[in-house]
Amino acid sequence: MAIPAPSAAEVGVAPARRWSPLPVFFGRRRAPVLVIAIAVALAAFMAVPLFYVFYRGLTGSSEVWDRLIDDRLPDLFVSTLKLAICVSLVTVVVGVGLAWLIVRTDLPGRGVFVWLAAMPLSVPPYVGALVYIAILGPNGYVEEWLSALTGTRERDLPMPEYYSLGGTTLALSLFTYPYVYLMASAALRSFNPTLEEASAASGRRMLSTFWSVVLPLLRPAIGAGVLLVALYVLSDFGTVSLMRYDTFSRAIYDQFTSRFDRSAASILSTVLVLITIVVLWGQSFSEGRARYYQTIGGWRPPRPVKLGRWRYPALAAVVTVLSLALFIPIGLLVYWTVEGLTDSSVASDVWSYSDDSIYTYAWNSLWTAAAAATLAVLVALPLAFLAVRFDSPFSRWLARLSQAGYALPGVVVGLSLIFLLNNYVEWLYGSAFVVVLAYLLRFYPQAHQSTTAALTQVSPNMEEAARSLGRRPERAFLEVTVPFIRPGLMAGWALVFLTSLKELPATLLLRPAGFDTLPVRIWINSSEGIFTLAAPLALLLVLCSAVPLYFLLRQSRVGPTVIT
């Protein structure tokens, strides 16, 4: 995922003020009309679901509004925010801690940890939640073991309740902290160490330097990472449902599916989207206020901090986090898979359940994710081209509009597409392409951000040279610039692919009959309480996610701004 980077769009040279408002709004250099037309159409298309949600919500019956305001909204508001805040705090501590230890200290094995610490992103949080239910839940492995050890019955053990705010925070944090980690480590890598050295020279101890120098400089990166975490928490459906924790996303799904009245779901969706927009706005606001400058001159790779006697405790901390977020979940999935395969009564079901086999689900997942990723990159090109090369308030507005998906959690995208398509585009509904469309709408911002970021780094000189030789602007762009930004495009592709692959709620709502993806099957099998059947699917999903993630991490070494 990418953040709304203060790219050229924000920092670009402001058009000269004239008395006429038009050039100010459209920029002084006129973009080709065809590009404008395409970009306007695409941006409008991407923003339709957002406006439709508002329309449905605001025209919802006032009776239902009243009922929800009385019975549900206050509680949901509190519980959703509590979760978002708790997960944000935990991910900041874990993510920044890991990033600092791995990037800036002489921690043993950090060459490997640099990769491993990001890999939990390939484990969908709902899979992680399932694993931890089996471990920490009632009558789970821990209780079983303690009970055997102490001779107490499982139910008499004084275990903390796992189905709680704490348990949900744990499940979500373990698999989302990489957002913060990736942001923080990219920032740490580009750090100029002179400030830290100055701090050390003036007598500050290591910890105090960290607090008063490193952390403030990391603030923008942490903010960006936390934004992604918070957006994830707001949109999460699978984990909170498994953990029986009430948030807006879950309540929307429940309202839509438990009573045959859709106005409650629409209203809750509107409120959730508003909350998401406030979070996005809050982040850009806080980003806009504080400014820390580093001098580029005199930059050199920082000398690693010597951990001394803290070396091994630090190593233990890193290994613990990785065990919880990676080794234990994957180990248990492997264990269940093997158990399922060696149990003859289950083994055949593992490979093929009903008419469809595990390969069908994998193929469905892969091609929909790939199609969405490809479309996202294609859509991103004209919009990014316009935003970067013809910067103006107008192109900035278009870019923002096209990224409406940021504010649309999966449940909401699913609902709005169901409403929209059935009312206005009937023929499209009921095919797997609707699932692709949902991925595209939801995850497009990632492609947009990577493309814009890559484009900003390419000087327009060569494009201009091509134009002076007679190429039209859009051809010059395609033939000269696009080859340069291919890594950025591929990063965007991989991001959209990765997140689409893991998508659950919209797929659940929109899949046509007989079309199940890996996440959907994991969901169905886990609701049967059969872990041995869900595990091989989950394992396959993790492996498939690891491939684009690995690619992204490799990319990020070249251009750290592109990732996440």
Added chain:
Amino acid sequence: MKKFLALAPFLLFAVAACGDDDDGDPGPSGSETPLATGTAQSEAFDPDAELTIYSGRREPLFQPIVELFEEETSIDVSVKYGSTTELGAALIEEQGNPQADLFVGTDAASAEELRDLGVFAPFDSPALEAIDARYRADDGSWVGVSGRARVIMYNTELVEEEELPVPESVLDLVDGEYEGEVAIPSTLNSSFTAWVSALRQFLGDDEAESYLEGLQDNDVLVLRDHTEVRQAVGRGEVAFGLVNHYYYQLEKEEGSPVGVIYPDQGDDQMGVLVNVAAASIVNEAGNREAAEMFMEFLLSEEAQEIFAATNFEYPLIEGVETRADVPLGEFKEFDVDLAELGRMNEETLDLLDRLGL
């Protein structure tokens, strides 16, 4: 745009790395065609040949029947599994653009509510006469295909260890001694909602509400669905669970120490609510012919045998025996019009929402 073919190698790489059974062109252009969707649209061009079913019944219980039907008729069936209410909601939105031909839900009350919204088409067939009129809609727009009783299941070991008296009525569960010992499914579950409607009918609204509040004060454990409830009881997380009778049977078959109570059998007591899993033909179904065939197949002895054998349910036609411990007819049933429960659904959900259950 040719430049985008440069992305293809990576795509190929991703697909290959995940061990796909390359039965299609994995290039981006090929993968976008709807034809790649697998079972649904690829083989048959004749729309009449395929039957689309939305099933609120769980896959392991329903798939054997689907497969038998496919075998006997060579009609392709594709099924979307989900919860009864989830699929019901989809059916409502898809009115005028119906995707499903047939709907199989887990309770009659929600089927009646959907009928009221005009989602279903009436259905008439000689096969219907085999089903007691209590268990189907007058116009055949929903037809019960198997029966289930609302019972209390309990963990026999736990009841003994904790010296808990076995309750004779569901109303006993609000007593202090059962504090923290009862599990129920969430209101996402339509059979639970129907049961609450039945309670409202028997007790009156006020008393039903204070009963539910009593359950809440008694720390009732609200779980996602019946499977979670039966597992919680089976492994001794709680002593009692409110379920459909076959969940008790399934848990018992897995070897858990569980027993069952068919509660409220006294003369002035409520009796046991018997609900039905109902099948309906969707209004303007694209393949009504096949839907009717499937409907009649569900009422055939073969299909009824499967419901009875795999899932311990009550077959609704003569001549097929149940495998349940307590057969239909050997306990007092709650005397109710199932359609009436459907009409109470909305208010029941409001009540449950208000209570936060």
